[in-house]
Amino acid sequence: MTLKARITAIDRFIKGCKEDGIYDDLNACCVMAGWDSLAGALTPLKGAAPTNANFLDADLDRGIGLKGDGSSKYLDSNRNNNADGQNDNHNAVWVSNADSGSTGAMYLGAGGPGIAGSTNIGSTTDLASADTIFRSRSSSSDILSESASSTGLLALSRSESVAFAYKSGDLSGSKTRTSETPVNANCFVFSRNISGSAALITDATLSFYSIGSATNLALLDARVSTLMADLRAIEEVGFDRDAIAYIRAVEEADGAYLETDVKVAVNNLVSGLKADGLWDAMASTCLLSGPRTLAGALVPLKGDAPTAYGFVDGDYDREGLTGDGTSYLDSNRAVDADEDSSHHISAFVETGSGVLGQYAIGAMSTSSTYTIAGGGMYSRSNTSNAGLTSATLGIVGVSRSSLDNFSWKRSGGATQTSVTAATPASISVSHLVFAYNTDTETPAGFATSTLAFYSIGSSLDLAKLDSHVSAYVTAIGAAV
Secondary structure, eight states, rough: OOHHHHHHHHHHHHHHHHHTTTTTGGEEEEEEESSSHHHTSSSBBBOOEEESSSSOOOETTTTEEEOOOSOOOOOEEEEEEEEEEEEEEEEEEEEEEEOOOOOOOOOEEESOOOOTEEEEEEEOOOOOOOEEEEEEEEOOOOOEETTTTTOEEEEEEEESSSSEEEEEEEEEEEEEOOOOOSSSEEEESSEETTEEESBBBBEEEEEEEEEEEEEOOOHHHHHHHHHHHHHHHTTTTTHHHHHHHHHHHHHHHHOOOHHHHHHHHHHHHHHHHTTTTOGGGGGEEEEEESSSSSSHHHHHSSSSSEEEEEGGGGGETTTTTOOOSSEEEEEEEEEGSSBTTTTTEEEEEOOOOOTTOOOOEEEEEOEEEEEEEESEEEEESSOOOOOOEEEEEEEEEEEESSOOOEHHHHHHHHEEEEOOOOOOTTTTOEEEEEEOOOOOOOBBSSOOOOOEEEEEEEEEEEHHHHHHHHHHHHHHHHHH
16 A cells, blocks of 8 residues: 555655656656665656665655755766756756754755856755755855745746846745856765765755756746655555644654654644543643754643743754753643542653752642652642652643542652642643742743653553653654
């Protein structure tokens, strides 16, 4: 079924390009997504096969393409920059994940600065912006400001001597630039070819490239966009609807597509939570691991998005968000949103179990609390009485399913404590993450731990939650 779906997607692309009259413009073309092996990804759709320099099967993600390393991996397209007319050429790549910030990284090119007739598509970074570089048959480059982080089609097409058209994600237009005699060198992909050597190699993930005669970039963009959507969808056959909705929201926030293994981990988590009857109890939940960016990590799996205070991009990596002793998240889930006799809060402590008085999640009032901590761990549930447990990693949480007792969870075991619930004294405050909230809505007990997950809602089985979230965190660690 999967192979048939891939064939259908490619067939749809080819027929569409022919209908649009652009297929003959694609003189050297590779679709690098959709395949089970590197050999498949490097089989040309048209033209000569590229020569591989150092890519391995492990660098290929079926759903989004081939990932560069920024240092040694590139392709020689075996299409000479001068094989197409001086005023009749195009170059294009499809970017699934933009370069991470390498200054001057090149997605496709031949020639270099000051070399007449160079052709390049790349990116550059400086203190003020991230820009896309276009160089079309010229020794001079044209900069499209603040678009180097674009995903989608990055392309240029020249059909006249005085100007060329460009496409960079959602941006398109033309640049006035007189053409020069094309440089005699093969175009490299994932880098620029300067005198036969790769330079300014990118770590971006690319899923398509084409080189050839002048073409309509809007039509090419539409056809490649459809192809890439089809190939990503093949990897999501059978996925849970809520998992797909979350994945799409994260990808929009990240400005990049998630790897197939990350998407599988998300789907397995959501499906598993539903199968064990936990999903409905999770009213406010965030996966603080897996997405590519902090913005993506703050997309809620369920419920309202948290509000971040003090966190910056550098506090996040794909295995978790790390507190600094002053930053925190407001979950925007009120303490009184869940019943006194049915509630839970939990967090997954990835690293840095913390110290006594550092809290992973909760809200505390004078007479009753919901709190857990990552170090010397207080576990409370609508009561001022608490059990003090040892430092812990993994899921920590409390869950109350009756007014008579509550359960608490830390790595290595779950315990039930018979403590009668009290009505929360501070019903207007919300639970905080990396700290606890107080009656006066003042954060306290800041944590310096790395958290990979949190959840708030009605009562649930903490041991089952631990099993599913632990499996997810392990899968993310292997995927990224």
